[in-house]
Amino acid sequence: MTEDERVAGLRQALADELERAGDLRSREWRRAVERVPRHLFVPEFFERTDIPDRGTLWAPVRRDDDRWLDLAYRDETWVTQLDRHLTPRDAAGPVGGDPTSSSTMPGLVVRMLEDLDVTDGASVLEIGTGTGYSTALMCERLGDGSVTSIEVDPCIAANAAAALRRAGYAPNLVVGDGLDGDAGHAPYDRIIATCSVRTIPRAWLVQARPGARVLVTVTGWLGGYGLALLEVDGDGVAEGRFLPGTISFMVARPQAAPVIGDERWGAAFEALADAEVRRAAVGPDVLRDWTGAFVAQLAVPTVVAQRMRVDGGPWVEYCLDTASGAVASLTPERGGGWTVRQAGPGRVWDDVEAAVLRWRDAGSPPQERFRIRTDGRVRSVWFDGADGPVSWASS
Ligand SMILES: C[S@@+](CC[C@H](N)C(=O)[O-])C[C@H]1O[C@@H](n2cnc3c(N)ncnc32)[C@H](O)[C@@H]1O
The missing domain is CATH 3.30.160 (Double Stranded RNA Binding Domain)
Structure with missing residues (x-):
């Protein structure tokens, strides 16, 4: 078997797995998973190892590791940077640190794209290019010109740009703070963030077309997360609901908790x-x-x-x-x-x-009973209890 045949087989097996799990639900996204070579986007990464008495450490995995190609096509999140600077290249062995960039597990990426209902011809803004794998899936499905992706970290962005080029994709790539969006390629039909936010920025709502959808994990400094799917109206107000599941993403860098x-x-x-x-x-x-x-x-x-x-x-x-x-x-x-x-x-x-x-008095409703509304300045979250809505607002 040639290397190309092996990689094609791994992509096919990944698509089968994601379909069985219910993450992959459409022919179009299946085709994208079968075509995008994830191994080009994760030439090296960290594997989590829990060592007694030493806690969580991150072991580097590189191309010369026999397991590398198979691991690249696992439905796993592979961490590619720790503490905003450390890459697998810098690590001689297992190291400590907090993940600050990764290739999100493909199952979650495609589930989010399916949930966002990205349709042919849609113009999409992605916040958090990371390795570029999710960007590549969107390019494969929608065409390069329909995809704009923003990454805040210049080194991560440069690696993603090189990997996308090698894989044959040329989306609009922006290095900067994704919380500002990118007015240059607006308006967008869909906005997807693979970093979480404390507040949904006004810029996204202004740059969204009326009827656009936004999918983003809302977080805060107590470690709570909720994946919200919102629709933007003609006045730049977005309203939506939280989706089921326990999905978390690293927080957008400018909104990280103060040390x-x-x-x-x-x-x-x-x-x-x-x-x-x-x-x-x-x-x-x-x-x-x-x-x-x-x-x-x-x-x-x-x-x-x-x-x-x-x-x-x-x-x-x-x-x-x-x-x-x-x-x-x-x-x-x-x-x-x-x-x-x-x-x-x-x-x-x-x-x-x-x-x-x-x-608790309302019976501890799960997150999918919560709703969210924001104009990018004031945000309300509420659930409907027995005596009417229970809400919180913050700006
Ligand atoms: C989970 S990773 C992205 C995964 C990526 N979509 C993939 O498939 O490889 C989150 C990324 O968001 C980036 N990020 C964090 N804050 C950001 C911001 N304010 N604007 C743009 N990117 C940001 C991080 O540097 C990191 O690369």
Whole structure:
């Protein structure tokens, strides 16, 4: 078997797998998966390895690895950059770090394209070119001129441009902040983001044609995510719903949570010495629940949380409002339950509890019962409870 025949077989097998899983639902996208050579977009990547006592490390996989070609066609997300600078080329062995670019698993990419209902002739804006694989699928289906893709990281963008060229595609590629969109190739019929956003930017809505659809993961600083599918009206207002599933993407770089230095945490701990103390009605485990974290984050959009322990003591959850400086801590009680301490200009955990209890009182509806509406400035998210809509608005 020649190398070309082997690669064609791997693409066919991937398409079969995605179709069986229900991600691939149309002939057009199947054809694109069968044609786009994913291995050209992931010449090297990191494989996640969990090593006891060392936590999560990332092992480089390169072309000279016997497993590389088969892995390239697995329905897996392959991380290609850590901490905004580290690439597999730089790593001699497994390394630590936070993923900052990747080739998203093909099943998710095609599921999103199917959900977005991208039709022939549509002009599409993609935010987060990454390796260029998803861009290539769209070029294959729609033609180069219909696809505009924006990547914020110049090195990632250069690799994607080279891979797209090698694979024979020539979309409109933009290096810059995708939150600004790209007015040059507007208007768009479809907007898809493979990074998540805290707020849907006004620029996207202005650059969208009336009736355009936007598919994007909405996130926040408490680690909640929801994949939203919106339709834009003629006045630049978008409204839509959240789709089922647990889909998360790395946050758009300008909207990443601020890093809280030791000094700021130190001041927060000091403030807690004079805190109001009570028994918590909701424990911090809500932040580990998919929809619970999303609801909490809607209530306190500028709050970050961190679990810490001092000198072998219990794990304590600290929540800090980066806007006001208000702080809360949650400490486990011996017999179960939690003690909450709150200090500063605001009561962070009161706000979280009020939102979570309203959600729980309504029977903890799943995310697909939530809706979203935004004009790019003010955003409301709500679900319909027994007594009418329960909503949160933020700007
Ligand atoms: C999950 S990866 C993209 C996956 C890609 N679609 C693929 O199939 O390979 C997310 C990408 O979004 C990029 N990104 C983050 N913030 C961005 C922003 N504000 N504008 C454009 N790209 C951004 C990251 O650098 C990263 O490459």
